Amino acid sequence: MIRVGSVNYLNAKPLIEGFAALAPQAELVLDLPSRIADQLHRKELDVALVPVVEFFRGTRYKIIPDISIASHGPVLSVTLFSRKPWDQINSVALDIGSRSSAALTQILLRKRYYRQITLEPLSMTSDPENSTADAVLLIGDRAMRACLPGFDFAYDLGEEWTRWQELPFVYAVWAVREGVDLEGVDEALRQAKELGRTRAGWIAQREAEDLGLDPGYCRRYLTNIIHYDLGKQELAGLQQYYQLATELGLAPEGVQIEYYHPKNSVESRRR
Numbered sequence: 001m002i003r004v005g006s007v008n009y010l011n012a013k014p015l016i017e018g019f020a021a022l023a024p025q026a027e028l029v030l031d032l033p034s035r036i037a038d039q040l041h042r043k044e045l046d047v048a049l050v051p052v053v054e055f056f057r058g059t060r061y062k063i064i065p066d067i068s069i070a071s072h073g074p075v076l077s078v079t080l081f082s083r084k085p086w087d088q089i090n091s092v093a094l095d096i097g098s099r100s101s102a103a104l105t106q107i108l109l110r111k112r113y114y115r116q117i118t119l120e121p122l123s124m125t126s127d128p129e130n131s132t133a134d135a136v137l138l139i140g141d142r143a144m145r146a147c148l149p150g151f152d153f154a155y156d157l158g159e160e161w162t163r164w165q166e167l168p169f170v171y172a173v174w175a176v177r178e179g180v181d182l183e184g185v186d187e188a189l190r191q192a193k194e195l196g197r198t199r200a201g202w203i204a205q206r207e208a209e210d211l212g213l214d215p216g217y218c219r220r221y222l223t224n225i226i227h228y229d230l231g232k233q234e235l236a237g238l239q240q241y242y243q244l245a246t247e248l249g250l251a252p253e254g255v256q257i258e259y260y261h262p263k264n265s266v267e268s269r270r271r
């Protein structure tokens with residue numbers, strides 16, 4: 001049984017559309033991005049949709065080609081709600097579900113706005129309005145629903161990144177543990193992504209009610225806001241993020257991006 005872990009947010013649903021039927025040889029676990037990453041690190045999973053910073057923190061993980069969760073500008077679901085403008089923020093409470101956007105928050109504050117900041121965790125159950133921090137980072141479904149009128153500013157971190165770097169931002173990739181043979185699960189994930197792309201409207205309609213969100217809003221989020229490819233531009237954004245993360249000690253240096261190739265593929269037979 002191949003153990004697969006995915007993020008349980010709306011943005012990940014198109015990547016696992018129809019997956020159970022496409023990969024009967026797999027068991028699918030859904031959880032917060034941070035918990036999925038920890039489970040992969042503990043080898044409780046074989047392949048997982050992990051926050052991209054956790055790919056760099058892992059031991060020789062391989063990426064499944066051409067798939068990611070990315071934004072090219074505003075992302076709508078990664079928001080830094082703040083009581084102060086960027087250049088006055090001293091403390092941030094970070095959504096415990098996040099790793100990529102938690103590191104991005106620190107990169108923006110330290111590298112772009114030259115702030116020294118203190119950090120604290122924000123649990124899934126605590127009310128962000130009760131936090132005494134200057135700003136709170138929320139991601140995923142919780143961020144999409146949040147209004148938080150007590151905070152004067154709501155910064156979209158996808159938008160902030162792209163305005164600064166003129167590159168897309170990659171939040172998550174499928175990471176495969178070293179030495180694992182996926183037995184075709186990688187092909188099922190590719191097919192699920194294609195199915196998810198064409199069924200975005202159905203997914204939005206299905207998920208919107210549970211989330212308490214407008215189905216039309218969910219549709220446009222899945223179709224026009226979140227990008228699921230991992231092409232040249234996304235890789236350039238990813239490399240730039242990795243560089244900045246290493247400079248702040250948020251990721252180890254010298255990690256190369258390597259792709260997963262099935263053991264019996266033409267490419268690996270040639271090696």
Ligand SMILES: C=C(O[C@@H]1C=C(C(=O)O)C=C[C@H]1O)C(=O)O
Pocket residue numbers: 007009011012033034050051052069075077078097098099100101102139140141143171172
């Ligand atoms: C865009 C998002 O992407 C998510 C953000 C992640 C993070 O910050 O670590 C991890 C996985 C993604 O599913 C989001 O949830 O809002």
